[in-house]
Every structure is written in structure tokens, then in C-alpha cells.
Amino acid sequence: MSLTQAEKTEIIKQFGKDDNDSGSAEVQIALFTKRIRQLTEHAKVHKKDHHTKRGLVQLVSQRKKMLKYLIKTNAESYVKVIKELQIRG
Numbered sequence: 001m002s003l004t005q006a007e008k009t010e011i012i013k014q015f016g017k018d019d020n021d022s023g024s025a026e027v028q029i030a031l032f033t034k035r036i037r038q039l040t041e042h043a044k045v046h047k048k049d050h051h052t053k054r055g056l057v058q059l060v061s062q063r064k065k066m067l068k069y070l071i072k073t074n075a076e077s078y079v080k081v082i083k084e085l086q087i088r089g
Contacts, residue, residue: 002035003031003034003035003038007034008022008031011027011030011031011034012027014030014084015027015029015030015081015084025066025069025070025073025074025077026070026077026080026081028066029063029066029067029070029081029085030081030084030085032059032062032063032066033063033085033087035059036056036059036060036063039052039055039056039059040056043056067081067082067089071089
């Protein structure tokens with residue numbers, strides 16, 4: 001259910017500044033997005049799984065806060081991340 005190590009390293013390589021950059025806002029937003037998409041598919045199948053839905057709402061909230069931070073600090077990077085991940089800003 002969670003992200004595998006290979007998926008995480010692939011996302012870090014794509015969005016990070018180097019291979020060990022797992023803490024930047026861009027990488028965290030990309031990881032949140034991947035996890036949100038997995039949980040959304042799970043929630044479609046298991047409609048009565050309220051625990052997962054609560055976790056999904058929390059992840060969306062965290063991602064929203066990170067996007068808000070990113071637009072304040074680096075607007076160019078914000079636009080790039082939004083386009084690559086195909087999410088609304």
C-alpha cells in the first residue's frame with residue numbers, strides 16, 4: 001500500500017536537486033501526490049474504509065500547505081511542479 005523504495009528514489013531523482021535531496025518541497029509534494037493517487041484508487045474500491053479516507057484528507061491538506069509554502073518561496077518551481085504532476089494549484 002505504501003510507496004516502495006524504488007518509487008521513492010525515482011521521484012527523488014526526478015524532482016530533487018541531487019540523489020539525496022528528499023527534504024525539498026518539490027520532492028515532498030511529488031511524494032504526497034503519488035501517495036494520494038494510490039489512496040484515491042483504494043478508496044474507489046473500498047468505499048466504507050473511513051480510516052483511509054481520513055488519511056487521504058490529511059495528505060491532501062499537507063500537500064496544500066507545501067504548495068502554499070512553495071509558491072511563496074519559489075514561484076517558478078511551483079509552476080514547474082504543478083505542470084509535471086498535473087495537479088491544480
